[in-house]
Amino acid sequence: MKALLEADRLSRRFGDHQAVDGLDFSVNAGEVLGLLGPNGAGKSTTMRMLSGCLAPDEGRVRIRGLDLLEQPRAAKASIGYLPERPPVYRDLSVDEYLQFAARLRRVPRREVAGRVQRVKERCALQGVGRRLIGNLSKGYQQRVGIAQALVHDPAVVILDEPTAGLDPVQIREVRELIGEIGGRCAVLLSTHILPEVQAICHRAIIIHRGRLVHSETLDESPAGAVSSVLLGLERPPPIQDLEGLDGVQGVEPLGERRFRLALTPDATGLAERIAARGWGLSEYTPQRRGLEQTFIQLTTGEEA
DSSP states (O other), rough: OOOOEEEEEEEEEEETTTEEEEEEEETTTTEEEEEEEOTSSOOOOOOHHHTTTOSSSSSEEEEEETTTTTEEHHHHHHHHEOOSOOOOOOOBBHHHHHHHHHHHTOHHHHHHHHHHHHHHHHOOGGGGGGGBBGGHHHHHHHHHHHHHHHHTTTSSEESSTTTTOOOOHHHHHHHHHHHHHTSSSSEEEOOOOHHHHHOOOOOOEEEETEEEEEEEETTOOOOOEEEEEEEOOOOOOHHHHHSSTTTTEEEEEEEEEEEEEEEEETTTTTTHHHHHSSSOEEEEEEEEOOOOHHHHHHHHHHHH
């Protein structure tokens, strides 16, 4: 796949605070990438640099191969950006605002009406074109914010907390819209809501204290890596014998001759080794580490 958005050793400091520290990642055409991190991890600073609203101290951003610092006008023409607070004018109607956004994006005058109509259809705004944005619900205002990011048919769409403050129905509608957008563009979605990433993203990265600490392809391995097993033994040995097995880093007794074994990454062939001990293996159920467990462990050092 072709990378439409590339971050190369991206860094940004504010005084003595290193907000972003050497980020490297890319987003391909037709891919929705989730950018996860706790509050203060550097997500919004990263989004501002990727969109060209903030210059990095070090590193490069490339949009469709164009350097954002060296060729800003050409690169930004391919970006659609929705910041955490939608940049809408409450005293304008939806049609007026989207026409204004299209002109700002240098859409040729003869194409403005058609582009506005198409983006209203994509964002389900056909029935509110003449209404003032200030009189719309928050969910519709969020749709208008997404529409302004799409009105010029960008190749890269950057969305910062697009469902913040919405009710469950509005969240579902916006997620469906993002999924539809992801079929055509490269989408970068910043959020701290894990179910949102699992629902619509193909891949997720986690940043913590400005650094990339995890990258995971969700559509290929949605269940995550095996982190423990539930073990049943008819003739269980002393716990020390279980703890001494290669690949086992901890044992938790569960009663009724059952145990939970915490595994190391190299715990291959463990079931065969246990069966060979003659302990009467009756259960061996792998438990996979989910995205939530990974997030909590990487950002707090604790197990979920």
